[in-house]
Amino acid sequence: MSKMNDLDHLLGGLSLKESRGRLVNFWEKYRRLYPQHQLWQQVDSGQKEIQSCIPVLLHGDEGVTYKKNGLLVLSFQGVIGHGCGKRVVHDNLRAQSDGVPLNFLRTGFQTRLLICVCPKDLSVVVFPSN
Numbered sequence: 001m002s003k004m005n006d007l008d009h010l011l012g013g014l015s016l017k018e019s020r021g022r023l024v025n026f027w028e029k030y031r032r033l034y035p036q037h038q039l040w041q042q043v044d045s046g047q048k049e050i051q052s053c054i055p056v057l058l059h060g061d062e063g064v065t066y067k068k069n070g071l072l073v074l075s076f077q078g079v080i081g082h083g084c085g086k087r088v089v090h091d092n093l094r095a096q097s098d099g100v101p102l103n104f105l106r107t108g109f110q111t112r113l114l115i116c117v118c119p120k121d122l123s124v125v126v127f128p129s130n
Contacts, residue, residue, distance in 0.1 A: 009113065010054050010078030020051040022080060027053065055079035059112065062120065070120030075112040 001007050002016075011019040027050045031040060042048040056076045063071040 007054065010056060010080070012078070012080045016052065016054075019080065023051050023053065023055075026055060026080065030055070063117070065119075071117055072120055072122075073117050074115040076115060077112045 001009070005015075007016050008014060011022075014022070027039075031037070039048070039053065043050050043053075056078055059075050059077070061073050063073045065071055
């Protein structure tokens with residue numbers, strides 16, 4: 001996505017450059033909640049720049065085929081959304097006034113990116129539970 005300049009799907013419609021302040025704000029809040037996360041060691045040592053780290057959510061679910069057989073569906077989406085109101089109102093675009101836009105303006109088809117779909121029987125082999 002980075003090579004194709006397509007990161008706006010994960011950043012609420014903004015480019016990585018436009019999102020730097022929003023990303024720093026998100027990660028500062030995240031660090032207060034999860035101070036032991038492995039990312040902080042890499043940030044503190046200079047291996048990663050926090051304004052270039054894009055938070056994503058991984059979603060796994062079971063779907064069904066037209067014959068009612070089980071399917072494993074894996075997808076991901078950006079944590080930073082496109083907002084929650086059609087009018088541009090300062091507080092309306094903030095997640096509890098914390099500066100992280102929610103994602104109520106777009107559907108799952110517009111925000112989730114598919115990783116894989118495979119039959120449930122095959123998923124046990126590909127993704128063992130142990």
